[in-house]
Amino acid sequence: MSLAESLSRWSPPGQTRIPFPSKLGAFVGRGFKIWWSYKLWVALDLLGTISFVLVYWFLSTIVSPERIRAAGYGESFFSFALVGIAYYQFLWASVQSLSRAIRDEQWMGTMETLLSGATSFPTVLLGESLYRFIEAAVFLVAALLVGAALGPLGLILTPATVLSALVLSLFLVTSHVAIGLFSAAMVLRIKEGDPVVWAFNWFNNLLSGVLYPIALLPPALAWVAQALPLTYALDGIRRVLLRGETLAGPAIQGDLAFLLLWTSLMLPLGLLAFRQSLRSVKRRGELGTY
Amino acid sequence: MDYALEVEGLSKTYRKRKGFKVRETPALENVSLRVRPGEFVGLLGPNGAGKTTLLKILCTLLLPDGGSARLNGFDVLKQSEEVRRSIGWLHGETGGRALYWRLTARDNLRFYAYLQDVPPRVARERIDTLLDFFGLRGDADRQVLKFSTGMKVKLMLARALLHNPPVLLMDEPTVGLDVRMARETRDLLRSLSAELQKTILFTSHNLTEVEKLCPRVAILHRGRLIADDTTPNLAARLKTREIVEVKAMDAWRPAEVHRLQRLPSVKSVEADGENTLALEVDEAPQAILELAQALGTMGVRVQHIAQREPRLEDVFLHLTGEPTTATKPPTPETAPRETPE
Numbered sequence: 001m002s003l004a005e006s007l008s009r010w011s012p013p014g015q016t017r018i019p020f021p022s023k024l025g026a027f028v029g030r031g032f033k034i035w036w037s038y039k040l041w042v043a044l045d046l047l048g049t050i051s052f053v054l055v056y057w058f059l060s061t062i063v064s065p066e067r068i069r070a071a072g073y074g075e076s077f078f079s080f081a082l083v084g085i086a087y088y089q090f091l092w093a094s095v096q097s098l099s100r101a102i103r104d105e106q107w108m109g110t111m112e113t114l115l116s117g118a119t120s121f122p123t124v125l126l127g128e129s130l131y132r133f134i135e136a137a138v139f140l141v142a143a144l145l146v147g148a149a150l151g152p153l154g155l156i157l158t159p160a161t162v163l164s165a166l167v168l169s170l171f172l173v174t175s176h177v178a179i180g181l182f183s184a185a186m187v188l189r190i191k192e193g194d195p196v197v198w199a200f201n202w203f204n205n206l207l208s209g210v211l212y213p214i215a216l217l218p219p220a221l222a223w224v225a226q227a228l229p230l231t232y233a234l235d236g237i238r239r240v241l242l243r244g245e246t247l248a249g250p251a252i253q254g255d256l257a258f259l260l261l262w263t264s265l266m267l268p269l270g271l272l273a274f275r276q277s278l279r280s281v282k283r284r285g286e287l288g289t290y
Numbered sequence: 291m292d293y294a295l296e297v298e299g300l301s302k303t304y305r306k307r308k309g310f311k312v313r314e315t316p317a318l319e320n321v322s323l324r325v326r327p328g329e330f331v332g333l334l335g336p337n338g339a340g341k342t343t344l345l346k347i348l349c350t351l352l353l354p355d356g357g358s359a360r361l362n363g364f365d366v367l368k369q370s371e372e373v374r375r376s377i378g379w380l381h382g383e384t385g386g387r388a389l390y391w392r393l394t395a396r397d398n399l400r401f402y403a404y405l406q407d408v409p410p411r412v413a414r415e416r417i418d419t420l421l422d423f424f425g426l427r428g429d430a431d432r433q434v435l436k437f438s439t440g441m442k443v444k445l446m447l448a449r450a451l452l453h454n455p456p457v458l459l460m461d462e463p464t465v466g467l468d469v470r471m472a473r474e475t476r477d478l479l480r481s482l483s484a485e486l487q488k489t490i491l492f493t494s495h496n497l498t499e500v501e502k503l504c505p506r507v508a509i510l511h512r513g514r515l516i517a518d519d520t521t522p523n524l525a526a527r528l529k530t531r532e533i534v535e536v537k538a539m540d541a542w543r544p545a546e547v548h549r550l551q552r553l554p555s556v557k558s559v560e561a562d563g564e565n566t567l568a569l570e571v572d573e574a575p576q577a578i579l580e581l582a583q584a585l586g587t588m589g590v591r592v593q594h595i596a597q598r599e600p601r602l603e604d605v606f607l608h609l610t611g612e613p614t615t616a617t618k619p620p621t622p623e624t625a626p627r628e629t630p631e
Contacts, residue, residue: 002481003419003420003423003451003478004478004481004482004485004486006416006419006423007451007454007482007486008485008486010412010416010454011412011454012454012455012456013375013376013406013407013453013454013455013456014372014375014376014407016407016408016409016412017407018404018407018408018409022404023404023405026400026401026404026405029401030390030393030397030401033392033393033397034390034392034393037392037393037433038392108387108390108391109387109388110387110388110389110390112346112349112351112381112388113379113381113388113389113402113449114405115350115351115374116349116350116351116374116377116379117374117402117405117406118371118374118375118405118406118407118453119404119405119406119407120371124405279353282351282352282353283352283353283355284304284305285304285317285343285346285352287351287352288351
């Protein structure tokens with residue numbers, strides 16, 4: 001049978017629909033296969049997780065735990081720092097997922113092909129970032145497991161604290177979707193060099209309490225730290241995992257309320273920025289250029 | 291639906307800011323084009339004529355400044371998802387960059403099937419059929435980075451057909467293919483148009499290919515549609531002009547071409563294949579006599595000199611005044627240095 005005859009038997013487009021989760025699954029599968037095809041990348045990712053935990057474990061052996069205890073985050077600097085760093089890495093990967101995906105598609109030359117298909121642009125974006133989000137979550141869990149293998153972390157894991165930590169993690173990511181959208185909007189337009197991610201990294205590393213409690217900051221910087229969503233997310237997650245508080249606690253509810261407020265204010269702005277940027281590159285004909 | 295493709299007054303200008311100045315480059319100016327379902331239309335134009343801009347607007351990847359375009363009955367601005375579902379687009383991208391090189395050929399097609407809403411069970415059978423046709427079955431599970439350029443083009447063609455779209459936008463589909471595969475691809479496109487009523491918009495720099503394949507040709511030049519007619523009708527436009535073809539034994543030297551250009555009966559001279567020039571003249575019999583005399587004086591060894599019917603290539607050159615890459619006349623820098631005996 002010739003190809004033309006075969007084609008005559010095929011149904012025309014639009015008669016079937018792939019369910020939304022299956023489409024997202026296709027992106028995840030593709031991302032994993034590409035990652036897995038770079039064997040050295042896989043090895044470095046795994047080694048990187050172990051080595052960064054080792055660094056903070058070593059640091060914990062020489063840092064006094066008194067200040068951590070005074071700030072109300074348990075007994076150990078290592079547990080404090082590991083939770084902070086592991087969640088920060090998770091967030092860093094999630095925030096960058098969209099802009100990195102766009103940059104990769106531009107470099108590979110697949111951007112225009114991807115967007116000339118029948119799948120809507122929001123689905124493509126969600127699919128693109130989902131694989132990297134799952135990858136980041138796997139490495140978050142792996143980092144906590146490696147940390148636990150090095151000594152007692154003192155994490156309080158009950159159904160209520162695990163659920164609370166999951167809810168806070170979800171709020172942590174959603175509160176930063178806007179930053180990811182701003183970053184993606186930048187990458188679409190200026191391609192290389194992303195000031196949004198640079199600023200995000202710089203401010204959060206210094207001020208959000210990733211490595212030390214914000215109570216140790218000078219008052220002016222502590223005031224700035226109070227405006228960053230990561231400060232609240234890390235405070236909540238540490239309270240849950242290191243002190244056993246749950247969603248019912250007023251401090252956790254305060255953290256969640258701030259994250260919700262931040263998300264509801266910033267997300268529409270992020271979406272608007274991304275839409276404007278997309279429109280602009282479509283006008284300039286630079287969607288697929290790098 | 292009367293038209294599979296309906297373009298009305300489409301305009302597009304690229305704007306680039308340099309300091310305080312904005313440089314404007316018009317890419318399309320008031321272009322209108324209507325293509326009926328099942329029509330096979332060749333879209334021609336020199337580099338920068340606006341062909342890719344037009345195709346990208348039709349693919350919804352580029353926003354026009356003005357005008358409208360409907361594809362398979364759907365508006366490219368308001369119903370972009372339905373438009374994308376209706377098209378199979380083959381990039382003019384050379385080297386197969388538009389594929390995931392780290393994935394296998396089968397994984398590339400499988401992923402694209404998801405994007406185009408082809409269910410996995412259906413996709414499996416279609417992928418096998420397409421891989422068989424394009425001779426890629428044996429390489430289906432190899433990474434694309436190990437493929438030759440021709441194999442990548444075949445894979446991109448397979449991808450464009452996977453969801454069985456009614457409209458095919460083919461940007462130089464035979465570039466990089468070997469002679470046999472290029473012929474089979476042309477045959478396939480011909481039968482897709484004739485038997486399955488697929489609407490095809492086809493661009494190529496190979497004018498002979500377009501002439502053989504496309505019953506209708508549209509020519510874009512500097513963003514304007516300067517011709518849109520059947521190939522015989524376009525050739526008939528040159529009936530008042532006559533073409534004399536001169537084939538030499540050796541490569542033409544620039545000085546010889548310049549001298550022919552200065553003959554009174556010669557209007558223009560273009561390279562037309564290996565050691566061959568096509569000369570536009572007023573009256574062929576008179577011109578042939580004049581040419582024979584001049585060529586004898588110059589010592590050019592002539593293999594063949596005769597009048598011939600105007601071809602699509604002549605029409606193209608006449609209308610655009612710009613040679614395609616295949617028909618550029620030799621220049622002092624590029625011409626071979628052989629000396630005629």
